[in-house]
Amino acid sequence: MNESIKKVAVIGTGVIGNGWIARFLSQGYEVTAFDPAAGAEERTRLAVNHAWPSLEERGLAANASKDRLFFKDDLAEAVSGADYIQENVPEREELKKSVLHTIDQHARMDALIGSSTSGIKPSILQSDMIHPERFFVAHPFNPVYLLPLVEVVGGEQTNKKALEQAGRFFSSIDMKPLTIHKEIDGHVADRLMEALWREALHLVNDGIATTEEVDKAIIYGAGLRWAQMGPFLTFHLAGGEQGMRHMLEQFGPALKLPWTKLKAPELTEELKERVISGCEEYAGDQSVSDLEAKRNEFLVKLLALVEEYWPEESQAKANI
Template sequence: MKKATNLNVQAEETHQVRKIAVVGTGVIGSGWIARCLANGYDVVATDPATGAEQRLRASVEQAWTSLTKVGLAEGASLRRLRFDPDLASAVSDADFIQENAPEREDLKRKLLAKIDKSAKPNAIIASSTSGITPSTLQSDCGRPERVLVGHPFNPVYLLPLVEIVPGEATDVAIVERASAFYQSIGMQSLLVRKEIEGHIADRLMEALWREALHIVNDGVATTAEVDAAIVYGAGLRWALMGPFLTFHLAGGEQGMRHMLEQFGPTLKLPWTRLEAPKLTDALREEIIAGCEAQSEGHSIEQLEIRRDDFLVRLLALLKPYWPAANLDGRM
């Protein structure tokens, strides 16, 4: 990532994002479009597939029901969506362009180079790629400094997470502007510190997913049983706290410090097929300090009370939705 140069407020103001172009209108692209429309932006969509516009409009209408419940921004309207089958003209007037083509490096590189040629000089170009690194994606672009990864999660119109990954050539000012834009559409920007295949969240999910495939493959559980092992247990905690804070609370009064003493040796057991890193003193202290910072000075007991308060409400909310309920309960 390149350091900011010649950054000034006036220039920033003239770069304010008003018009969005979304390239590729499948599950992810249409999710971006619904989210941007609900937050009061004008959106131009483009996709070369036959019938793409019709499918897109149906998807956005389905999402709109939920977005209305979440709350629409002033002036938000489905009528502010325009479909343009021509890529060059679709992106030509946009301040922010979000690309959602299939996960093929050659295809995405060529597509981003074309977008880069047709876009306004100060437009930001973000790719939704789940696995390809931004330095690779930006390498054929004339202005690689405005190209980065903005990786969302399905359904994009409801889940707030977006991973922002700058490439080697990306300007730090672009990262800041992209982050501000994503926040303006209700998202939580997570800046990924190093380029890595799968970024952060997909690596975590993929580890769990691969172990789940092993479990089914070895006849230990069916897919429904693996799913039950998540939704009735860890899944409930993960809506509130990630793996670190969860284990911080499993360690009793001493939190993560005690947890690592007690379950550190487990890292060497064959509990998954994944080999863990060595639990060095440095790693141990980094994790303990991280969890303590996340606790913001609150005791484990205070965090437990907060967790339980949430879980009681979540359990009541979930009852009619869970697999143990008749699926028709919330249809």
């Protein structure tokens, strides 16, 4: 546990907020949550129970307990005693700015404030805050309680020390903070995923491949390699003994060929139905809960394998 952060608050308890809560609890933190939606507390406790077996398999902190979760009916009260506050309200700029302004007013002066926004620049979100220097984007990936990546992005008014403290905190809860020093819409990881998503939609829309075929193309090809090395190191190996130098000389000209369609296709009713029916047929009689359970079991085993091949002491600190 990070000694300077003992209590955390989570504002907004959808899929991402509940994922944060499960991770924080599993790492031994006391968590105060706030969400005005009816039934939010019940859904959160069910989500934590659902995540807990995977977290137990990964390894719980000595003082980890699901009983250290407390809900508050008032936003100001929820954040007033927290050392770290994670905001996860819907991805609407004005809503986020309003909620963050309220959080900023009632949080302790030394509390850090992070936002899970997947695309909005931190400079925009911190523009109405009284103390914007302690605010940053802390963008995780679903399921937050298992996937370790968190993109940490400061805005124009963010204090460098706040980013450094955030990095130490996330590392202490078994995450891999990726500090992005130049803010951009969509940050880094989502921009990469969106490019692949657009191309996948074109392939389905043009009748070239089904949703199942696109998924299998990733599962049994690039996905297996990316889980270990990522695109650049994968292509480095594709160049043989000369690595990336030979790879770019041999395959570089192909980059000019019009293979890809990075502009998103029109999301027509026909395309939407093709994607929806394709996913439902591929899933068969497996419910979303069934698929989530299989995904979690797979990720626990995969994370152990990744850690075996990339032990902590040999990893370079991820920075952009």
